[in-house]
Amino acid sequence: MSARGLHAEVGARRVGGRTLAGLVAVAQCAVAGCASAASPAAYDGGVQQPPLVGTEWQLTSYQDPGAESPVGVQTDSTLAFDGKGRFSARACNYIGGSAQVDADTITFGEVVSTAMACTGELGVLNAKVAATLRDSATWSIRADLLTLTAADGHVLTYRVRPST
Numbered sequence: 001m002s003a004r005g006l007h008a009e010v011g012a013r014r015v016g017g018r019t020l021a022g023l024v025a026v027a028q029c030a031v032a033g034c035a036s037a038a039s040p041a042a043y044d045g046g047v048q049q050p051p052l053v054g055t056e057w058q059l060t061s062y063q064d065p066g067a068e069s070p071v072g073v074q075t076d077s078t079l080a081f082d083g084k085g086r087f088s089a090r091a092c093n094y095i096g097g098s099a100q101v102d103a104d105t106i107t108f109g110e111v112v113s114t115a116m117a118c119t120g121e122l123g124v125l126n127a128k129v130a131a132t133l134r135d136s137a138t139w140s141i142r143a144d145l146l147t148l149t150a151a152d153g154h155v156l157t158y159r160v161r162p163s164t
Contacts, residue, residue: 049141049143049144050141050144050160052081052139052146053083053101054081054082054083055146055160056078056160056161057080057146057160057161058076058078058158058159058161058162059073059075059077059078059079059091059157059158060145060158061073061156061157062125062132062154062155062156062157063157064128065152065153065154066153070155075125076090077089077125078090078161079133079146079156081099085098085099087099087106087108087133089129089133091122091126091129092116092118092125092126093113093114093115093116093118094114095112095126095130095133096112096113097133098110098111104139105138105139106136106137106148107135108134108135108137111130111133113130128154131150131152132150132155132156133148135151137149145158146158146159
């Protein structure tokens, strides 16, 4: 199990200024060897970023291959990874399936979706999300933003979804 997945399962409980997940990950590495274990959360300029797994992400923009700039999103569209090899996304339809998360790549396996007819921004978002969450995408978290870039150039940018 990766430290990212471990962070999602244990949660972000604080123990003496460090997350319990981080301490458990260190112990796991000491026992099992840790040649390529990822940290439970990304670091950007020494600032801890939210973890990919266990965070609910809200879509802020998308960018088509070759487009000069991203398009802002008004609709609440979300993405989450459960740390057990599954993801779920919501645009107009529910989209979910398997996902193998590595240090900078997510490989999507079997993907299923509901099939509601979608129009307007919902229809556009559904198509953009579905296009990006197939095959594989690179990912990064910088300044609390998750960016997914598909091999064909589709880009989705998410932020941590505010609590409701």
